[in-house]
Amino acid sequence: MKISSIVVLGGGSAGLMTALTLKRKLPQLDIRVIRSPDIGIIGVGEGTTAVFPRHFFEYLKMKPRDFYAEAHPTWKMGIRFLWGPRKEFFYTFSFEFERRLPQLSRNNGFYYSDEFPWLGQASAYMAHDKVFPRRPDGLPQFHNNHAFHIENKTFVGWLANRCLEHGVAITDATVTTETGGQGIAALRSEAGERITADLFVDASGFRSELLGRALHEPFRSYADSLFCDxxxxxxxxxxxxxxxxxxxxxxxxxxxxxxxxxxxxxxxxxxxxxxxxxxxxxxxxxxxxxxxxxxxxxxxxFRSGRYERSWVGNVVAVGNAAGFVEPLEATALQVICVEASTLADSLLDSLCEPTPTLVKLYNRYNGDQWDDIRNFLSIHYKFNTRLDNPFWRACQADVALHGAQDIVDWYCENGPSVLAGVALVHPSNSFRMDGHLALLVGQKVPHDRPYDPPPTEREFWRQHCRKLAEESRQGMSPEEALKAIRSPDLNWA
Ligand SMILES: Cc1cc2nc3c(=O)[nH]c(=O)nc-3n(C[C@H](O)[C@H](O)[C@H](O)COP(=O)(O)OP(=O)(O)OC[C@H]3O[C@@H](n4cnc5c(N)ncnc54)[C@H](O)[C@@H]3O)c2cc1C
Structure with a gap:
């Protein structure tokens, strides 16, 4: 298969992010997006993870200034969970539970207590509703461990403008499919146009017009772990x-x-x-x-689950057309970033002639990322003891942990130790061992190795947490940081 033209079916965030990623990385490709004004877009999906800014500003090298000006995001430092027996706990993108301070004998997770519901700068800032440190000149000290909140329609508008700017063609039409050859022979618009390409990206949302409906790829449900629909x-x-x-x-x-x-x-x-x-x-x-x-x-x-393979013949599905996991960790846009970048990298590396082994690897990698998210979310449901009612009792009794079982077994015997992280968590798992520990410690899941720190360590930890609190109180609120990014004094470089 030699690929020089690509048709993307779908103009939601999945279709446009993929079109933009491909065009930015492989400008020689002829890329066209087909979207249906009658069907529209899903219109939800507003939380992101730290993968999102890295994809746009580091991998694609888009300009943050334009993004802030047009897409109107706010900052998300993590998730504040009102979950489990604690009053609250914070999940950040800064991997704070696995960190080990030189003055302490064990990693942070062993010192966490209700006295201070934070253990690093990111969680301390969250606990005080602050977003960035304040620089001496009064502007925010930006860093990369944050994500965004962004309205789906505004974001899709920003993406469409960037796609057009980069030479992606966008056509409004509702299409049907014609199978044949390597999978999809053509799309047909209601006006009678027959649309062909070397590769079709299925970004048609839950309809999964190409991968699901036309090619009948089997769907693997996650309903034994994720009961919400x-x-x-x-x-x-x-x-x-x-x-x-x-x-x-x-x-x-x-x-x-x-x-x-x-x-x-x-x-x-x-x-x-x-x-x-x-x-x-x-x-x-x-x-x-x-x-x-x-x-x-x-x-x-919605239904949580994924298609067995997302790349079949001349079709690669992305976004909801490839799978969906409920939004508890707001991972859908992160998955699209990974799908789009792995597709671009696959085409770059194969000089646009992907081999069967490359396609197989693509499917394994992207299938694993969906399963990792399902596994991680199962821990949220299995151990949340905040309410005692039929739903939460069923979650505790019946949620299948799948690949998270080994991590939970390790934790139950060894406490929040990071030693097993390398062996139990795949390097591509974006939550790392740290995220799992945050959820297990945050929900006070019992384990056999409670650690009673000696008085010197205990005192050090208290001072450490108090210092973090003091620093974060001096930090910038989101309102101040929004004002600052609109200031002419800000040096975007
Ligand atoms: C309740 C809920 C909350 C969510 N929250 C989050 C969150 O916080 N964070 C996050 O990252 N994600 C979240 N998501 C997921 C997120 O909204 C989507 O994964 C993401 O927006 C991608 O959507 P999409 O582009 O795949 O589909 P859609 O937005 O549905 O786009 C599908 C596109 O295909 C087109 N199309 C379909 N069929 C045809 C046809 N026959 N002819 C022409 N065009 C066609 C449509 O017109 C549309 O342009 C949430 C989802 C739900 C359901």
Missing amino acids: RAVIGGWPRTDEPILPYTVAETMEAGWCWRIDHEHFINRGYVYSSQFLGEDAAREEFLRKNPRVATETRVVK
């Missing part, structure tokens, strides 16, 4: 509430509720299991929790 969504325009620099994930009767803070809007969504709760009851619970919701609520249905 619906979300009620709504929000309200911000008034005087401060902007929170993190996503809140809050335990609910049959699932959990997110809070995502945009600059002018606060978005809430209740992800629940329809096996345990009807739509009306979910809506009522959601509105009880969020009495300020001012928009019409809407319910989105």
Whole structure:
């Protein structure tokens, strides 16, 4: 297969991120996006991970200044979990649990306690609702361990403009498929155009028009680990509430509720299991929790799982067309970054003539990243003891841990020790051992090796945490940092 032309079916975030990534890395390719105004885009998906800024600003070398000016993101330093028996705990992108301070004999996870719900700079900043350190000149000290909150439609608008700027053609049409040859022979628009290409990217969302519907690739469900399959969504325009620099994930009767803070809007969504709760009851619970919701609520249905292979013949599926995992760690855009970059790298490395072994490797790598996320999320559900009701009891009893089982077994015998990280967690696993420890320690999962630090270590830890708190109180709030990035004094280089 020699690839010089690519048609991307879908103009949501998956289709446009893939088109932009391919065009930026392989400008010689002829790339065309087909999107249906009648079908539209999913319109949700607002939290990202730290992979997202790295993809756009380091891998693709896009200009942060343009992104901030047009896509209007706010910063996300991590997730504040109202989850498990503690009042709260923080998940960051800074790998704080596995870090070992030279003055202490063990890694940070062994010292974590309710007295200070932070253990490094990132979690201390989150705990004090601050976003970046303040430089002596009053501007923010930026770093790379953050993600964004970004409205799906605004983001898709920014992507479409960048695609057009880079020479990607975008056509509005609803198409049907014609199979044949290596998989898809052509797409047909309602106006009668027959659209051909060397490679088709299926970014058609949950419809999975090419991979699922046309090529009948088998779907591997994650329903034995992830029981939720619906979300009620709504929000309200911000008034005087401060902007929170993190996503809140809050335990609910049959699932959990997110809070995502945009600059002018606060978005809430209740992800629940329809096996345990009807739509009306979910809506009522959601509105009880969020009495300020001012928009019409809407319910989105989904199923968690992935297709066996995402690259089949001349079709590569990305985004929801390849798989979906519920948004508890907001990983969908991260997966798209990895899918798009591994596809671009595969084409670059094969001089646009991918071999069967390369395709096989692509499928294994991308399949593993979906499974890793499923495994990680299963820990969130299996050990959340905050509510004692039929849904959470079923989670504790029945959630299958799959690949996370070995990590949990290790933790139960050895406590939050990082020693096994290299052996038990694949190097491509974005959560690393640290993320697993954050969730296990955060939920107070019991283990056989509680550590009682000697008084000198205990005192050192207290001082360390107090110092972090003091520093973070001096940090910038999201409002101050937003003002600063609009300041003409900011040196973007
Ligand atoms: C409740 C919920 C919350 C979520 N929260 C997050 C989050 O916080 N963070 C995160 O990263 N992700 C989140 N996601 C996932 C995220 O929204 C999506 O994974 C992401 O936006 C990618 O969507 P997509 O481009 O695959 O699909 P879509 O946005 O649905 O785009 C599909 C595209 O295909 C086109 N199309 C389909 N069929 C045809 C056809 N026959 N002809 C022409 N065009 C066609 C459509 O018009 C559209 O342009 C969430 C998802 C849900 C359901």
